[in-house]
Amino acid sequence: MQNNLFIYNSLSKKKELFKPLHPPFVGLYVCGPTVYSSAHLGHARGAIIFDLLNRYLLHLGYKVRYVRNITDVGHLEDENAGEGEDRIAKKARQEQLEPMEVVQKYLNTYHKNLEQLNTLPPSIEPRASGHIIEQQELIKEILEKGFAYVVNGSVYFDVLKYNEKYKYGKLSGRILEDLQSSTRTLEGHDEKRNSFDFALWKKAAPEHIMKWPSPWSIGFPGWHLECSAMSVKYLGDVFDIHGGGLDLLFPHHECEIAQSTAAHGKESVRYWMHNNMITINDQKMARSLGNFITLDQLFSGDHPALKQAYSPMTIRFFILQAHYRSTLDFSNEALLAAEKGLQKLMKAVETLEKLKSSSDASTFDVANLKKKCYEALDDDLNSPILLSHLFDGVKYINSVFEGIGKIDTSTLDALKELYNTFVFDILGLKDESAGESDEKLTGELMKIIIELRQNAKNNKDFPTSDKIRNELNLIGITLKDRKDGVDWER
């Protein structure tokens, strides 16, 4: 199996040709959310970007095992200090729910939102709480290799010791001395030997809700541990791609590298990919900053910052219009522009189905367009360039429809295949035009109304024909007079 896909590897900071370890199989691991509140626009970006990658790899013929974890335990509010409450436990207390109820509640909306956004589900969606044994086994391995120490029933990773044998900070470019001086100094008695050491296992306080027995104490695993344990379990000691948000690069992914390397003596991940953040007013959208807009709010328009509702496909298109390694700024104007752009694209795809080929030679080079589309994706998933090429084709499709351009049969077939492949299969866009059961009836009714309006027009009764058009407009139906008949849409 051959491909020409170059992806930017955060580890080497270069675009590298993607060569899977065991073709045709590809192992893809992506960090999923901690499920203690609703998913927002930022979560959508990560999900959509790695969905694009997954879809493209599938299109290229790979058998992708796509693993995306769910963090449902062990994620503390103050990870560095190893203190503070577990996020999920806190929410559980606030909402008077079982921790697993909190998890289920937000996991359900996460799944619903991602389905609305037309992302393909991962092959495996492991949860941290379901892999306590695996995490404990990993801790044991790290302890045996001498890269961790036990204090009062908690286990910490010994970064200094690790750094002697392997280099710590490869991914983030961080240097230990810098960390030592810049990491916040902790008051009182810290169990850690160094401030940059991190917890592998934490002894639970008596009031702590989520806890498990272990050789060291009744407690719970550290946050970074789950990804190391679960990725290796499902994808093997060494696997192809690890993805996640740029904000996870340090410390989360750096710690993951340290854990896996310490345990297995080699690095697990061959390509690290990081998507950039969504910004709002030039600031990162984040739960902790309180400036986020949830996906449900976007879809319903129910948020003070929103001028209207935006459909899931509008959101998807908006995200695909920017390169995944750039920040993307949220605004109503940008979203509105995306909505219009998407409409234009989807309408052209519909138009394509109505096109009639002629015996004249085509005035457009589809093979060249196809080549450019692949080149765009191969260049580190450059979806904005891909879209710009697809819009070149849109212009041509419309010009043929208007009788300006010419198209022959083979070109028409090639163009249909190209748009089906790239728009639906790879970019994962879909037609959102509503309702099926009522659709037929509406179509029949519209036929009658259009005929009545035509009669009025024939009789030069324009007040009547205008009234029909305007009133239809009010209920969201737009009429369009074309050369050979009347189109309508809502």
Add this chain to the structure above:
RNA sequence: GGUCGGUUAACCGAGUGGCUAGGUAGCGGUCUGCAAAACCGUUUACGGCGGUUCGAAUCCGCCACCGACCUCCA
């Protein structure tokens, strides 16, 4: 303070050492009874100052501003 990244026209957003990115909005035209859609044409750019070069928005240096990470965050 340390590390990294960004600054592109009205807005969003690609990209490249010399050739129109694209979408949205605007303007002029075709079409239309009018409008919408579509098509054709078109106006605003590459933060500032130097340098390298025949040529730089694109490479280098300095400066300014903005952001991310260094707690948790997709």
